[in-house]
Amino acid sequence: MDWISPRALNRLGMLNMNRRNVDYIARYNERSAFPLVDNKLKTKLVVAEYGVKTPKLLQVVRQQHEISHFKEMAEDLAGFAIKPAKGSGGKGITVITGRDGDDYIKASGARVDSPFLQRHLTNILAGLYSLAGTPDVAIVESLVESVPSLAKYSHQGVPDIRIIVFQGYPVMAMLRLATTASDGKANLHQGAVGVGLDIGTGRSLNAVQFNRPIKLHPDTGLALENIQIEAWDEMLEMAARCYEATELGYIGVDLVVDATQGPLLLELNARPGLAIQMANGRGLLPRLRTIEAIRRPHFSPQDRSRFAMETFASL
Template sequence: MSWISPFRLQRAGMLSMNRRNVDYIGRYNDRASYPLVDNKLKTKLIAAEYDVSTPQLLQVVRQQHEISHFRELVDELDGFAIKPAKGSGGKGITVITRRDGNQYIKASGAKVTLATLERHLSNILAGLYSLGGTPDVAIVEDLVQPSASLADYSFQGVPDIRIVVFQGYPVMAMLRLATRDSDGKANLHQGAVGVGLDIGTGHSLNAVQFNKAIHLHPDTGLNLANIAIEDWQQMLLMASRCYEATNLGYMGVDLVVDAQKGPLLLELNARPGLAIQMANGRGLLTRLKAVERLKRPHFTPEGRVAFAMETFAQPVQQA
């Protein structure tokens, strides 16, 4: 894998936070569309209208008395995920992978009781994890079973793919792998590994942890240089369709690859972070400007994806 220093990245078109906020988020994102992406339940409903699959919705808990229905639901489930609809940064998400008698096993291996899960639902409804602390609703989803080709690379947590989409064009992507440092969560700021992905092929390019280049996953020990994402073009199409679904010009699209159901949308982000540039060893600005210079933009997801795969393709760098 090759590596580009932050100084060289800046010269190569690195997008700064201020420029992202003013020139792209501020300019291309209509604030009227934010509720669609800041609320996971609304995201799921709108995504279904645009042929973008999401994990199966099992229950929506809106009020305290509905928690009794949750008890009935999980009595027949081995695995599931609980999410606050308006949570951010992975806060408040609890993933149960299996049961051991009357106890539920989290992705980290920790055991919790039904009473603990019910208190968690109450905390979600009270707005403990929501943006601004406003009252929230809880979503109970089917458990994502990551494809075997990716699951081995991640430590406990489900690996996901972040794709930055600009004006409907997928311009940059990375694979996020959980680590012991990140407590099984795919959050780069907490210590997850970011693996840059070639838009043209879905193959890995560079890998970073805490903004430093790495070649092996710190916990699994696997080489990160030869990863290939399944159903890559389909994932790019799903990401591109989210532009029509939300009307947001600049956003992050987070997807997973389920072993049985294939690519699924996890959530959308109207303010995607910039660490994806470090993971790719390249700046976003050059690609964003390439889209802005288009005299004839493509009006279909298929056209935008074909353009992106050809224009932003990169040769795979071996370690």
């Protein structure tokens, strides 16, 4: 569909932050479950019990003395990602995509040495990137290599897919593409591109950067129409399963499509942002109300994702 102005989106059911916080997050998300999704390590361990795949865990660094083991573990690795377990918004994540002698090559192309990475691990343990500034744990994961069909659209970063799941039903989705402005991170507030996705097919709809409509990626120059997400049915079902895993009624599920492993869960968010509406050119409220009106909810993740595909497909 054509681009719709923010004023028109309001009339079409734009969910604002106050309503999101009061009517959906506070009402449907038990605060006791927040620590689960606010901690990437806990998330990985829990969702695995529900058949949701995540990047392979290579090492967990909990104490300062364990950092020396990191150097030994990473000696023969060409790529990996270091993440603070309780970080948010991509803060503190360092992605290594290659090696050149003793140097590690970051996704941006910058070179860093082993002492740099060890200092970074120290900062993570000190809580420099954690949500509340409290001591944290560092996790080292295998490198995600995006499928070429999506990787070509992103600039110095792995493209990911954000899916809003309400009461176990996927209700809205977007593809997030890294840019120079976002420093290789899929963060819309920092300048990543958001591409709305048709829930019914996984095909692209509209695209925005800084909440303004765009047709081409600002760095790659590629047109953002006619993008097709691979394994779309599987991704929606994975997102739906995260409802059982967390018991959170309103969550953001962040997935990637790995070239060899297929769809993988990156993380969950109990307070997902609202820019997804701009990327889709339509508001969340009508879809949320549709789910609230269901008298006999679907029991299985497969049935819920199938219902969503049929009900929220773009016409």
